[in-house]
Amino acid sequence: MVILPLPRFRQTSEILKLMHKKENIRNIGIIAHIDHGKTTMTDSLLAEAGLLSPRIAGEARALDYLEEEQRRGITIKTANISLLHDVGGRPYVINLIDTPGHVDFTGKVTRALRAVDGAVVVVDAVEEVMVQTEIVTRQALEERVRPVLFINKVDRLIKELRLTPSEVQDKFMRIIRDFNNLIEIYGEPEFKKKWKVDPQKETVAFGSALHKWGFTLKIAEEKGVKFSDILEAYMQGRHQKLAQLIPLHNAILDMVVEKVPNPIEAQRYRLPRIWKGDLASEIGKAMLNCDDNGPTVMCITMAQMDPQSGLLATGRLLSGFVKEGDQVYLVGARKDYRIQQVSMYMGAFREVVDKITAGNIAALLGLDLARAGETLVDLAHKDVMVPFERIKYVSEPVITIAIEPKHPKDLPRLLDAMNKLSIEDPNLITTINRETGEYLLSGMGELHLEITVKFLQDYGGGLEIMTSAPIVAYRESVAGKGIVAMAKSPNKHNRFWVQVEPLEEKVINLIEAGKIADEMGRKQVGNILFKEAGWPVEEARNIWAIDEHRNMLINAMKGVQHLREAREMIIAGFRWACRAGPLCEEPMRGVKVKLMDAQLHGDPAHRGPAQIMPAIRRAILGSFLTGKPVLLEPIYKIGVSVPARWVGDCISIITRKRGKILASEYKGVLSMITGYIPVAETFGLSTEMRSATSGHALWQCTFDHWERIPENIASEVIRRIRERKGLPPEKPTPDMFIGEEQRAMRSETL
Numbered sequence: 001m002v003i004l005p006l007p008r009f010r011q012t013s014e015i016l017k018l019m020h021k022k023e024n025i026r027n028i029g030i031i032a033h034i035d036h037g038k039t040t041m042t043d044s045l046l047a048e049a050g051l052l053s054p055r056i057a058g059e060a061r062a063l064d065y066l067e068e069e070q071r072r073g074i075t076i077k078t079a080n081i082s083l084l085h086d087v088g089g090r091p092y093v094i095n096l097i098d099t100p101g102h103v104d105f106t107g108k109v110t111r112a113l114r115a116v117d118g119a120v121v122v123v124d125a126v127e128e129v130m131v132q133t134e135i136v137t138r139q140a141l142e143e144r145v146r147p148v149l150f151i152n153k154v155d156r157l158i159k160e161l162r163l164t165p166s167e168v169q170d171k172f173m174r175i176i177r178d179f180n181n182l183i184e185i186y187g188e189p190e191f192k193k194k195w196k197v198d199p200q201k202e203t204v205a206f207g208s209a210l211h212k213w214g215f216t217l218k219i220a221e222e223k224g225v226k227f228s229d230i231l232e233a234y235m236q237g238r239h240q241k242l243a244q245l246i247p248l249h250n251a252i253l254d255m256v257v258e259k260v261p262n263p264i265e266a267q268r269y270r271l272p273r274i275w276k277g278d279l280a281s282e283i284g285k286a287m288l289n290c291d292d293n294g295p296t297v298m299c300i301t302m303a304q305m306d307p308q309s310g311l312l313a314t315g316r317l318l319s320g321f322v323k324e325g326d327q328v329y330l331v332g333a334r335k336d337y338r339i340q341q342v343s344m345y346m347g348a349f350r351e352v353v354d355k356i357t358a359g360n361i362a363a364l365l366g367l368d369l370a371r372a373g374e375t376l377v378d379l380a381h382k383d384v385m386v387p388f389e390r391i392k393y394v395s396e397p398v399i400t401i402a403i404e405p406k407h408p409k410d411l412p413r414l415l416d417a418m419n420k421l422s423i424e425d426p427n428l429i430t431t432i433n434r435e436t437g438e439y440l441l442s443g444m445g446e447l448h449l450e451i452t453v454k455f456l457q458d459y460g461g462g463l464e465i466m467t468s469a470p471i472v473a474y475r476e477s478v479a480g481k482g483i484v485a486m487a488k489s490p491n492k493h494n495r496f497w498v499q500v501e502p503l504e505e506k507v508i509n510l511i512e513a514g515k516i517a518d519e520m521g522r523k524q525v526g527n528i529l530f531k532e533a534g535w536p537v538e539e540a541r542n543i544w545a546i547d548e549h550r551n552m553l554i555n556a557m558k559g560v561q562h563l564r565e566a567r568e569m570i571i572a573g574f575r576w577a578c579r580a581g582p583l584c585e586e587p588m589r590g591v592k593v594k595l596m597d598a599q600l601h602g603d604p605a606h607r608g609p610a611q612i613m614p615a616i617r618r619a620i621l622g623s624f625l626t627g628k629p630v631l632l633e634p635i636y637k638i639g640v641s642v643p644a645r646w647v648g649d650c651i652s653i654i655t656r657k658r659g660k661i662l663a664s665e666y667k668g669v670l671s672m673i674t675g676y677i678p679v680a681e682t683f684g685l686s687t688e689m690r691s692a693t694s695g696h697a698l699w700q701c702t703f704d705h706w707e708r709i710p711e712n713i714a715s716e717v718i719r720r721i722r723e724r725k726g727l728p729p730e731k732p733t734p735d736m737f738i739g740e741e742q743r744a745m746r747s748e749t750l
Contacts, residue, residue: 012351015082015344018093020357022264022290026256027316027361029097029112031140032122033132034700037152041122041209042098044248045083080314080345080361085253092257095361099136109136110391111301111372111426113143114274115316115361118260120252121179122209125153125171126161128667129178131639131674131700137179138186141195142392144270148204148259149179149197150252155208158234161669165227171668176204203259205251213242214251263359264290267318274299277386283377286319292357296320296328296378299388300370305420305459309341313370314363320378322362323355329382333369336379340366372426392514397429397442398634398679398703400471401449403456404439406464414439417459421452428452444703446470446683472680474721475549475589475632475706476581478502482627484596485738487618489611493601496570498619500627503592506533508550518546544595545571551578551591562600562607569609570595573616582621582732583629584721589706593620622737631709631718633678636701640673646693647671653688657681658710676704 018024032038083094097116099109113119119140123133140147151172157163163171180196187195197203199217207214215225223246233239267290271279278284286294300315322328322342329336343350343363356362367376377385405414418430418439429442443449449470457463481501488495510516510532516525526541533540544567545553553574557563578588601607638659640650644666650673651661659677677685682701689697709717722729 012344014084014091015093016353018084018091019360020292022359023262024090024092025095025263025359026092026118026260027095027116027263027266027359028118028120028256028260029099029109029116029140029145030122031099031109031113031119031136033124033127033130033136035698036122036124036127036130036133037209038120038122039098041120041150041152041248041252042096044209044212045096045252046081080363082344082361083253085249085257087254087257092253093360094253094256097361110139110143113140113145114299114373114388114391115301115314116145117263117266117270118146118148118256120150120256121147122150122152123175123179125151125175125206126156126668127641127670127698128171128175128672129182130641130672131637131702133179134182135702137182141183141186141188141191144188144191144266144273146191146195146260146266147183147197148255149176150205150207150214151175152207152209154206154230155211155234155239158231163668165231167668168227172199172206174667201259202255205255207246207248207251208239208242209248211239211243212248213239213246214248215246216251216255219246219251219254267359271318274389275386276389281384283319283381283385289319290359291319292321294319294358295381296322296326296376297385298322298362298364298376300367300374300376301372301391302424303371304424306365309365311368311370311423312363312365313367313374313376314345314361315376316361317356317358319358321355321357322364327379328367328376329379329385330367330369331375331377331382331385331387332371333374335369336382337367339364371423390514390517390519396634396703397427397444398473399445399449400440400442400473401453402440402468402471403453404466406466410463413461413463414456414465417456417463420459421455425452442473445701470683471724473634474584474586474709474717476583476586476624477588477590477630477632477708478624478627479630479708480628482623482625483734485619485622485626485734487615487622487738489607489615491606491611493606494611494615495599496595496615496619497597498616498623499594499596500620500623501592501594502627503550503552503590504533505590507552508590511546511550516546545574547575547578549578549587549589551588551593554592554594556594556596557598560598560600562602562604563598565604566598566600566607566612569607569612570616572609573613574620576613577617577620577624581629582625582737583631584718584731585725585727586631586721588624589632591624618737621732622734625732625734625737631714632706633680633709633717634703635676635705635707636679636682637704638673638675638677638699638701640689640697640699641670642673642693642697643669644671646696647673649692650689650697650699653685653692657685677701678707679703 030038030042080097083096085092085094097112099112121137123129137147157168157171176197183192183196202216202218205214205216225246233242268288271287279288283295283297287297297319298315298317300313302314304312306312322339324339324342326339327336328339341352342356343352344356345363350363373391375385375387405411422428422430427444431440441449441452443452453465453467457465478500482499484497484499486495486497516528522543525543529535529540530537539554542555543552544555553571574593581588642650647664654661654675654677657677658681659675661675663674665672689699719729
């Protein structure tokens, strides 16, 4: 993204004056299902702030400043802007982040939500609560971000569907009910009741972003507007006057000011969720109180490459302030820096400022190793700062493409562009297959990868790139307990006995929820496994490693000499084995690896990494292949909105593609189908859906879970993957990995 210098807008100086008044600050995100109108709504807010002509608001998509966004009509990245808004003669600063609605970019939504305290959830009055509405609301609640609701496109209920006032009211009540059900399901007990939305409590607004009008019940009462007046305005072609009578920006921004907490209020309950340090410490108290005079602490939520200036780090200041020249420390990168520049956002622009204080969103230059999720603290407190909790994503990269430059001489440019993009988008996985020489990109879906390739071309200055057809990511696991497999090191001087078994679903869920993680203290992990998963104390306290694919290494050995020196090499061998399973070199998932025994040579020269790592890997793979190995495939949750006459066609397509239907619900003129469908079956889904429904179906898929591939097709899928990777067609056997003595014993047993 090219970030241009900002012409000094009239309200910039006023915003800077208000930034230290915490009671007058609101940090909000705009979140929604794709095409429900949040960027169109944001245009109206910009027009009210004088940043956009009212004449083009609703059509400009001002915060979609990338050419690709304007061309596609969707939001791809998050955009920040600061607005001024008066309520009752009192000015407020509203730091607003517009987020993507397409499921392939949910990672950007997750990162944005770490920086805000409230979220305006936009719901299309016709389509109602959809799949992505559920996902973004769940994300907000998990970050303790308070939601308020805007029911958009009410004009369509009047003009297109011609609903009666009572039918419109039924629509509204159903949307509010379904939205509150999400809060009931995903909200924490202490917030559920307080955060459920209610028009009587001014936490629901209604309107039309396209026609720039909106109201809450309070505004309607103050203006003397009844719904029959809105109906009449449309019937008589006078709906343009509604934007003057009940302007949308007043409805949204008044609701935000009155119902979204200020940073002091929000940080008191949000901080314990995102930071596990000592709240009674100097740093803890400063963040709880959003103290400008406390130590500088910032949670970085976005990193972008500015072609002119280098890496730009954006984040939320929780205490202290930032100014040019400050010495700061990145906890994850373990490196100190001098801030070169501080700026605030205005959509496509940013403006350099003297300093930004706690409770606000700032952009900093000069932090080359800053990444999303990084913790920044002033240099004086680097030794005592506990990092923020990892940002937890609701989806995983499940589709991969191979890429290469059209001209081999352009390879360095491609690698540089891939590196820049991986910095900006942590949900994009870039890997190099050392054996085949392939350069691989893994993303959330086809659109994510399509956009990525376009950005790579732009970053490379018109780079010509060739891509493969999309490839689905798979995982390998076990359905049973393997044998205690023994393997020797290449020099025959070290032996390891290892047993593999399935990791319990309860434990996988604890990892998914972020309750246990590799970087946590082993005692803390052990206590959680003992209390919540019922593990024996001895096993729970001896976790050595948890890898990114939900595999766990446990030390069950006793009295083994030289084990401490070999520990890191054993862990490295475990990670190596889990990166590529034996079935078809796909990553393992949900596997518990137990170290049962070991014999290590007394001379360190005979037990180096080149000896230990291969032996551990061989033992793991040998036991794995005796534990009923299975292949897992990624499953999407699919939500389809379609007129009732085509419901049968849509259900037929989903079931034909090995999908399962969870529910089919009638919502006014539309029906909502929800179900599961394998990712591998979604290629070409668009063509079939559009053809079967004459283009009337709208749908979205989001990664939901991994599931075992049916036995009748697993062998063929494994064969195709092995063929694509250039592996021998025959699957390996346990005897290829375990020791000679065990092979003999195994043969006798069989």
